[in-house]
Amino acid sequence: MTVTSYRQALHDALRAELLRDESVLLLGEEIGVFEGSYKITAGLLTEFGPNRVRDTPICEEGFVGAAIGAAMLGMRPVVEIMTINFSLLAIDQIVNHAAKMHAMFGGQVSVPLVIRTPGGGGQQLAATHSQNLEVWYAHVPGMKVVAPATPSDAKALLTAAIRDDDPVLFLENLALYNTKGDVPDGEQVGQIGTAAIVKAGSDLTVISYSRCTVIAMEVANQLQHDGVSVEVVDLRSLRPLDRETICASVRKTSRAVVLEDDWLTYGVGAEIAATIQEGAFDYLDAPVRRVAAAEIPLPYAKPLELAALPAAADLSKVIGEILDATRFNR
Amino acid sequence: MAAQRSAAQAKTEQVGGGALVTAASAQTWRGYYRQMTLIRAFELRAAEMYQRAKIGGYCHLNLGEEATVVGLMAALESRDYLFTTYREHGYALARGLEPGPVMAELFGKTTGVSGGRGGSMHLFDAKLRMLGGYGIVGGQIPPATGAALALTYRGEPGPDAEAVMCLLGDGATNIGSFHESLNLAALWRLPIVYVIVNNGLGMGTPVERAAAEPDLYKRGCSYRIPGERVDGDDVIAVRDAARAALTRARVERQPGLLETVTHRLRGHSVVDPAKYRSKQEAERLRGLDPIPALRARLVAAGVLDEASARQIDEDAQTQVDAAVAFADDSPDPQPAALFEHAYATPVPNTPHQLPGDPLATAAGARS
Numbered sequence: 262m263t264v265t266s267y268r269q270a271l272h273d274a275l276r277a278e279l280l281r282d283e284s285v286l287l288l289g290e291e292i293g294v295f296e297g298s299y300k301i302t303a304g305l306l307t308e309f310g311p312n313r314v315r316d317t318p319i320c321e322e323g324f325v326g327a328a329i330g331a332a333m334l335g336m337r338p339v340v341e342i343m344t345i346n347f348s349l350l351a352i353d354q355i356v357n358h359a360a361k362m363h364a365m366f367g368g369q370v371s372v373p374l375v376i377r378t379p380g381g382g383g384q385q386l387a388a389t390h391s392q393n394l395e396v397w398y399a400h401v402p403g404m405k406v407v408a409p410a411t412p413s414d415a416k417a418l419l420t421a422a423i424r425d426d427d428p429v430l431f432l433e434n435l436a437l438y439n440t441k442g443d444v445p446d447g448e449q450v451g452q453i454g455t456a457a458i459v460k461a462g463s464d465l466t467v468i469s470y471s472r473c474t475v476i477a478m479e480v481a482n483q484l485q486h487d488g489v490s491v492e493v494v495d496l497r498s499l500r501p502l503d504r505e506t507i508c509a510s511v512r513k514t515s516r517a518v519v520l521e522d523d524w525l526t527y528g529v530g531a532e533i534a535a536t537i538q539e540g541a542f543d544y545l546d547a548p549v550r551r552v553a554a555a556e557i558p559l560p561y562a563k564p565l566e567l568a569a570l571p572a573a574a575d576l577s578k579v580i581g582e583i584l585d586a587t588r589f590n591r
Numbered sequence: 592m593a594a595q596r597s598a599a600q601a602k603t604e605q606v607g608g609g610a611l612v613t614a615a616s617a618q619t620w621r622g623y624y625r626q627m628t629l630i631r632a633f634e635l636r637a638a639e640m641y642q643r644a645k646i647g648g649y650c651h652l653n654l655g656e657e658a659t660v661v662g663l664m665a666a667l668e669s670r671d672y673l674f675t676t677y678r679e680h681g682y683a684l685a686r687g688l689e690p691g692p693v694m695a696e697l698f699g700k701t702t703g704v705s706g707g708r709g710g711s712m713h714l715f716d717a718k719l720r721m722l723g724g725y726g727i728v729g730g731q732i733p734p735a736t737g738a739a740l741a742l743t744y745r746g747e748p749g750p751d752a753e754a755v756m757c758l759l760g761d762g763a764t765n766i767g768s769f770h771e772s773l774n775l776a777a778l779w780r781l782p783i784v785y786v787i788v789n790n791g792l793g794m795g796t797p798v799e800r801a802a803a804e805p806d807l808y809k810r811g812c813s814y815r816i817p818g819e820r821v822d823g824d825d826v827i828a829v830r831d832a833a834r835a836a837l838t839r840a841r842v843e844r845q846p847g848l849l850e851t852v853t854h855r856l857r858g859h860s861v862v863d864p865a866k867y868r869s870k871q872e873a874e875r876l877r878g879l880d881p882i883p884a885l886r887a888r889l890v891a892a893g894v895l896d897e898a899s900a901r902q903i904d905e906d907a908q909t910q911v912d913a914a915v916a917f918a919d920d921s922p923d924p925q926p927a928a929l930f931e932h933a934y935a936t937p938v939p940n941t942p943h944q945l946p947g948d949p950l951a952t953a954a955g956a957r958s
Contacts, residue, residue: 323733333737358730365713367715
């Protein structure tokens with residue numbers, strides 16, 4: 262076990278897979294000579310050469326589509342899209358092609374493609390560079406979408422994604438890259454499609470993923486001191502979605518809040534709330550609440566940006582409201 | 592002209608496209624005519640089956656484009672990979688897919704080449720390296736480019752190297768994916784030939800109203816990709832130009848752009864009556880039909896006689912009859928098979944609810 266940053270964990274997984282399997286190939290803008298916009302791929306060009314770590318022109322549709330074709334012929338490309346905002350330039354290739362080919366061609370071909378891309382606001386990058394569009398991809402059958410919150414899961418799930426024969430959108434977050442955590446040494450292969458109880462509790466369940474799981478943990482740990490036992494479910498995988506783990510937790514705690522970085526309307530939380538009402542309706546003591554981003558193109562100015570993004574205080578407030586409404590004795 | 596021929600040439604006949612007929616090439620000519628005739632018969636029958644509601648969805652036919660289809664497929668080696676558009680029944684047949692499973696795919700049967708999951712626009716055969724018909728205009732171009740990229744990891748350039756042929760229509764040359772892909776192919780020196788099958792119309796819009804440079808073969812200039820335009824009604828001209836471009840792709844890893852100028856005899860799809868065409872234009876197009884033209888030339892050259900030409904027509908009808916019978920007799924997919932091929936790598940919690948089914952978690956709800 263070593264304390265490692267999320268950034269380093271991603272780097273380690275990429276490097277290990279490049280070493281292990283010569284069909285693994287990295288593609289993306291500025292990943293080689295520039296060493297990556299967020300330095301995830303630092304040093305890999307020097308170690309593996311320009312054929313394995315391939316800089317691309319600025320053409321998301323072109324290079325994501327090319328990665329799909331390479332994957333059809335047995336390569337295992339890992340594409341970096343600089344931010345999830347730019348994935349929209351490639352969305353036809355992702356949604357209409359990568360996600361469709363295996364089923365549409367009767368199982369004759371598979372697309373072992375990984376698209377690594379960070380989402381998230383909070384860096385004063387304004388409206389076009391701060392979005393959380395993961396639910397667009399999580400909506401689409403044929404896709405797998407993972408969104409790890411910890412360095413350990415980042416490494417294990419990236420390894421699993423590279424070895425998986427389906428297209429995987431691997432969601433990162435600008436605010437997570439410098440976070441640190443224990444990472445088991447050596448090879449760890451995660452399980453796509455399963456959530457994790459990252460903190461056990463008995464009074465209320467917070468369901469979250471990616472950056473928001475870190476916030477949920479902060480709030481849960483604070484509330485522990487106040488005598489409130491919060492269970493935190495880290496989704497890790499948005500498609501497939503581990504509904505049973507969510508519902509089992511809520512059946513135990515009877516109270517649920519979803520904390521999500523995307524917009525409220527039609528967001529991840531809407532799906533979770535629907536899941537809970539079907540799978541744990543009779544256990545609920547209060548309506549499921551959602552804490553999500555304000556529905557406005559994210560402004561540049563810091564006070565406005567802070568107001569728009571979900572934060573620990575917002576989650577604490579909503580938890581307090583649910584506890585009060587259900588006469589929880591603190 | 593005849594008087595100027597040498598003695599050797601006098602033993603052969605000029606058939607068209609500059610080709611001269613020898614005993615060996617006569618067989619080749621007959622083979623091409625046979626393939627074109629089969630495609631014609633298949634497509635006419637597909638239109639009929641559509642009208643009889645045996646085929647659903649969209650159905651785009653290669654009627655009028657048979658010389659281009661057969662010429663291109665004659666140039667493509669079995670080791671090469673093919674990506675096509677949604678107007679691809681003829682290419683599938685000329686690539687070697689059996690007419691029965693192709694028709695069965697149009698009928699949506701389990702025996703179809705894509706298991707009945709793709710339909711007319713999405714024919715696929717991994718073994719024959721026919722890597723798909725694609726329904727999104729221009730959508731196949733980036734994956735085809737990536738397939739060529741994968742080939743550069745597999746082997747060295749040379750005359751026996753593998754290559755990719757990527758077909759696209761004239762309308763696709765206005766799409767970003769076309770330009771992004773040509774740039775990547777040239778930048779990375781990929782073994783790929785892009786073929787623009789220019790039938791003059793993107794649905795109902797003429798090339799001149801859609802492309803600021805209507806000489807489509809010139810559109811590779813920005814990427815230093817050499818372009819060539821050939822008469823798409825001349826099967827030999829198409830074959831030879833495609834073969835030369837494929838050779839450059841194999842040996843020099845020089846991507847190529849070939850434009851074949853051809854004609855769609857009918858509408859965009861079987862439901863399009865092509866009202867945007869005048870009667871005179873429709874008449875002119877019938878005059879350009881490559882199949883009667885080739886037949887007349889081959890008969891005139893002594894490569895075919897009326898009896899053997901008729902035999903080829905009858906054989907094509909027999910094959911298409913058998914294809915329809917095969918498709919008709921094949922089983923429909925069962926709803927229980929709906930979630931087959933949901934993922935290539937199975938993972939927990941993969942959805943399998945039919946409309947109205949409860950979520951799996953509902954089983955745990957308090958009764």
